[in-house]
Amino acid sequence: MSQSSGFSTRAVHAGQTPDQSTGAVIPPIHVTSTHMQDGIGGLRNGYEYGRAGNPTRTALEQQLAALEGASHAISFSSGLAAEDALLRGVLRPGDHVVIGNDVYGGTYRLLAKIFEAWGVAHTVVDLGNLRDVQGALRDETKVLWVETPSNPLMKITDIAELAEVGHAAGLVVVVDNTFATPALQQPLALGADVVVHSTTKYLGGHSDVIGGALVLNDDELHEKVRFMQFAAGAVSGPFDAYLTSRSIKTLDVRMERHSANAQKIAEFLEGRAGVERVYYPGLESHPGHALAASQMSRFGGMLSVALTGGEKAARRFAERLTVFTLAESLGGVESLVNYPSEMTHASVKGTALAVPENVVRLSVGIEDVDDLLADVDAALSRTAKKR
Numbered sequence: 001m002s003q004s005s006g007f008s009t010r011a012v013h014a015g016q017t018p019d020q021s022t023g024a025v026i027p028p029i030h031v032t033s034t035h036m037q038d039g040i041g042g043l044r045n046g047y048e049y050g051r052a053g054n055p056t057r058t059a060l061e062q063q064l065a066a067l068e069g070a071s072h073a074i075s076f077s078s079g080l081a082a083e084d085a086l087l088r089g090v091l092r093p094g095d096h097v098v099i100g101n102d103v104y105g106g107t108y109r110l111l112a113k114i115f116e117a118w119g120v121a122h123t124v125v126d127l128g129n130l131r132d133v134q135g136a137l138r139d140e141t142k143v144l145w146v147e148t149p150s151n152p153l154m155k156i157t158d159i160a161e162l163a164e165v166g167h168a169a170g171l172v173v174v175v176d177n178t179f180a181t182p183a184l185q186q187p188l189a190l191g192a193d194v195v196v197h198s199t200t201k202y203l204g205g206h207s208d209v210i211g212g213a214l215v216l217n218d219d220e221l222h223e224k225v226r227f228m229q230f231a232a233g234a235v236s237g238p239f240d241a242y243l244t245s246r247s248i249k250t251l252d253v254r255m256e257r258h259s260a261n262a263q264k265i266a267e268f269l270e271g272r273a274g275v276e277r278v279y280y281p282g283l284e285s286h287p288g289h290a291l292a293a294s295q296m297s298r299f300g301g302m303l304s305v306a307l308t309g310g311e312k313a314a315r316r317f318a319e320r321l322t323v324f325t326l327a328e329s330l331g332g333v334e335s336l337v338n339y340p341s342e343m344t345h346a347s348v349k350g351t352a353l354a355v356p357e358n359v360v361r362l363s364v365g366i367e368d369v370d371d372l373l374a375d376v377d378a379a380l381s382r383t384a385k386k387r
């Protein structure tokens with residue numbers, strides 16, 4: 001495999017060289033906390049103690065970096081652990097962060113409830129409004145935090161433009177790429193400094209593992225954040241790293257099906273009785289459609305729908321779906337439905353990031369689309385009748 005190999009070739013092969021001693025096509029899961037030394041300090045391939053490094057984790061990190069043609073990737077025990085290590089690696093008390101107004105609720109909570117108390121301030125802005133972004137910048141601002149498509153309203157922001165604005169002010173520009181994945185969107189190529197993933201979602205892809213990752217090119221920044229992980233300890237375990245590696249191999253084919261299914265469901269919902277608005281960047285009616293088409297290769301598997309019947313109708317619709325399972329999280333092969341204002345986004349109720357109460361979010365899986373459409377149709381009809 002070479003650097004110029006295609007995306008899926010890299011996804012399947014990077015870091016996944018067959019085992020040297022046995023020829024096992026799949027590299028073994030290295031279940032060990034420590035490594036034998038050949039004399040004091042005589043490390044084999046740099047491995048010493050599992051918090052500093054584990055070969056299964058290294059294999060995943062090589063694979064993650066290869067997905068974006070990046071120099072470095074660091075695998076963490078969760079997406080938020082990755083965010084925490086990045087922020088603590090980069091920021092000091094007195095610093096300031098500018099963050100979008102519909103970023104992942106947990107990212108906002110981390111800044112508002114944890115970092116605030118350690119002397120790091122933040123300003124919430126509409127990332128689609130460059131004047132707002134520029135107006136929020138202070139001398140102490142160190143990080144610009146971008147998420148696109150956003151969660152749950154699927155707002156699209158211009159990564160290349162924000163990277164330019166951020167760099168002009170000397171900021172580290174971070175993009176949370178969890179919704180799009182590197183299969184659909186490559187923020188580093190668009191100018192971002194660091195990509196954050198909750199690998200719990202599409203990269204893991206099967207709703208069976210929690211994990212996170214940072215992907216970046218800058219050597220100095222990489223050293224800082226890797227040291228933070230080593231010193232503070234939020235590493236992924238070998239079994240979790242293995243599961244994530246296994247899943248990444250099918251990422252591109254999964255994203256193709258997720259996107260195709262979501263597009264059909266979005267088109268089906270748009271304009272239907274009981275539906276106020278569909279939030280899906282693949283719809284021409286979506287205000288970010290053209291931008292999404294230019295910076296993403298497909299539109300992904302996430303969509304939200306606002307119902308005309310308000311909170312009641314939204315709750316009913318969410319509870320009446322049967323193929324879609326009512327659960328938090330997203331990005332798995334199975335379709336999930338979530339009622340953001342009481343579930344994933346309960347922590348931002350009453351803040352600038354609050355989600356309208358008539359909105360339901362769908363994570364469209366890879367099932368047969370006809371079954372998904374029938375489920376949505378039935379739930380919507382029954383919701384409308386009950387009113």
Ligand SMILES: *Cc1c(COP(=O)(O)O)cnc(C)c1O
Nearest residue numbers: 078079080104176178198200211
């Ligand atoms: C889930 C999620 C996170 C947090 O990841 P965890 O693995 O749950 O810690 C961050 N950003 C986005 C967009 C997410 O969906």
